[in-house]
Amino acid sequence: MNGNRLGSMPARQPRAVVCLGWAALLFVAQSAFAFDPLFAQGAISATPASSMNGDAALGSCEFDAMHSPLRLQEAVERALCRNPKTREAWADVKAAAAAVGKGRAAYLPQITGNWQGTRDETKEGISGFPQFDSTYRNSVLRNESVSLSWVLYDFGGRKAALANARALLAAARATEHAALQSVFATVAKDYYAAQGEQGAFAAAKEVEQTAADSLKAATARVEDGVAPITDQLQAQTSWANAVLERTKAERDWKTALGTLAVDMDVEPYAPVILPDVADGVAPNSEFDESVSDLIDDAKRFHPSVTAAEAQLEAAQAKVRQTRAEGMPTVSFVAKYSWNNQPTTLEIGVPQTPAATREWYLGIQVSIPIFEGFGRTYEIHRAEAEAEKERDVLDEARQQVGLDVWTSYQALQAAGKNVTNSATLLDVAQKSHAAAQRRYQIGVGSILELLNAQSSLAEAKRQRIQAWTDWRSERLQLAAKLGRLGMGDVLRGR
Numbered sequence: 001m002n003g004n005r006l007g008s009m010p011a012r013q014p015r016a017v018v019c020l021g022w023a024a025l026l027f028v029a030q031s032a033f034a035f036d037p038l039f040a041q042g043a044i045s046a047t048p049a050s051s052m053n054g055d056a057a058l059g060s061c062e063f064d065a066m067h068s069p070l071r072l073q074e075a076v077e078r079a080l081c082r083n084p085k086t087r088e089a090w091a092d093v094k095a096a097a098a099a100v101g102k103g104r105a106a107y108l109p110q111i112t113g114n115w116q117g118t119r120d121e122t123k124e125g126i127s128g129f130p131q132f133d134s135t136y137r138n139s140v141l142r143n144e145s146v147s148l149s150w151v152l153y154d155f156g157g158r159k160a161a162l163a164n165a166r167a168l169l170a171a172a173r174a175t176e177h178a179a180l181q182s183v184f185a186t187v188a189k190d191y192y193a194a195q196g197e198q199g200a201f202a203a204a205k206e207v208e209q210t211a212a213d214s215l216k217a218a219t220a221r222v223e224d225g226v227a228p229i230t231d232q233l234q235a236q237t238s239w240a241n242a243v244l245e246r247t248k249a250e251r252d253w254k255t256a257l258g259t260l261a262v263d264m265d266v267e268p269y270a271p272v273i274l275p276d277v278a279d280g281v282a283p284n285s286e287f288d289e290s291v292s293d294l295i296d297d298a299k300r301f302h303p304s305v306t307a308a309e310a311q312l313e314a315a316q317a318k319v320r321q322t323r324a325e326g327m328p329t330v331s332f333v334a335k336y337s338w339n340n341q342p343t344t345l346e347i348g349v350p351q352t353p354a355a356t357r358e359w360y361l362g363i364q365v366s367i368p369i370f371e372g373f374g375r376t377y378e379i380h381r382a383e384a385e386a387e388k389e390r391d392v393l394d395e396a397r398q399q400v401g402l403d404v405w406t407s408y409q410a411l412q413a414a415g416k417n418v419t420n421s422a423t424l425l426d427v428a429q430k431s432h433a434a435a436q437r438r439y440q441i442g443v444g445s446i447l448e449l450l451n452a453q454s455s456l457a458e459a460k461r462q463r464i465q466a467w468t469d470w471r472s473e474r475l476q477l478a479a480k481l482g483r484l485g486m487g488d489v490l491r492g493r
Helices: 012-034 072-081 086-104 157-223 229-263 290-300 303-324 373-440 444-480 486-492
Strands: 002-005 110-122 134-153 331-339 355-367
Touching: 012 486, 072 086, 072 157, 086 157, 086 444, 157 229, 157 373, 157 444, 229 444, 290 373, 290 444, 290 486, 303 373, 373 444
Parallel strands: none
Antiparallel strands: 002 355, 110 134, 134 331, 331 355
């Protein structure tokens, strides 16, 4: 360390150095807020939805008025961009990326600037010697300094902390992808449910009309005296029940539309118009691998498993970091300071202006000697957390396997029911047509007609449900496998 008193000489050079240090400090601080100096934000997607399998269609999250009819692709895009769950996951990635930046910052020197300005008045009175009394006023006393500290070696503490942050970022990104998959699957399920309820409502209106026609036929036969009044009453009861079912179907349809609207982060009363249920897409062999291969694939690549693996890696890095924090650190330190504190040569002599500068360079070794065994228990806690994350990973793999198995079986059943429902509807239509003709020519009973009418209504509902179930289950299985993307929507709309 070297010190030098300059008396009343101007200190332009030291002040210039201090000012330069201040300028550099402010520039670095402002730059940190203005851009990403340590390249930590590259993992952050441009929008809450743009990391969804790299789909370019999800890059902007800017929408015009809702189209009519609303297609599934648009519903998914709106939900992925605006759903609170996807925005929360996106914010978690931002926070994790910032932690990576902080981990990288630990490798850089820490520079601190200090400035102090004071107004000073000094009065000194000496007992018995009033002739030596003095009063001195300083206009502004300044103290300016810049210090630097740079950790050169810390036995792997910074490396482990950065590894922990990177693993947590990987976990956050995987969790974000899992959230996107989950929201994607949910909005698709709700979309198909709303479309199915819309079809059920349309079918209920057809059933109501059919019941009204049956009532007219029964009334005409009663008025002609060829049928008892009970035929009319039974037909009227069937028509009244059809009206009730149509009202319930309308309620379910509007409720489903409200659920879909909320998925897209709009009010449940927002006008949403969906296309009619169409039979234009047939079940295919899209998932033609064996179920065991699908389960194995999901256990390796599903986002929730990836997130659990990253959490385990982060916990293991935390153990290394905790151990390293109890080891010595070697740092390079430096400081430069300047002040204009006045001085006096001896008692009774008034203070005179002065300027002092000081600087030093050196190596600092910090050795934790005793921490009350706290470090030991911190290591034990970190090891226990790592053990827990290993169990969480096993649980995630088990859950993914079960989810894929369940969804696969549901898709297989839904595919078979598409064919079964077509057969059922064809038979029910023929049965109703035959019963209607038999009743009109007087050889059939009203009970036979009403039973055929009820069977036809149920067959129509089953047909609509079979299509919506297959379409929904196809996307649900893709989500359970972690493969869900916009291409699935285009293939199965």
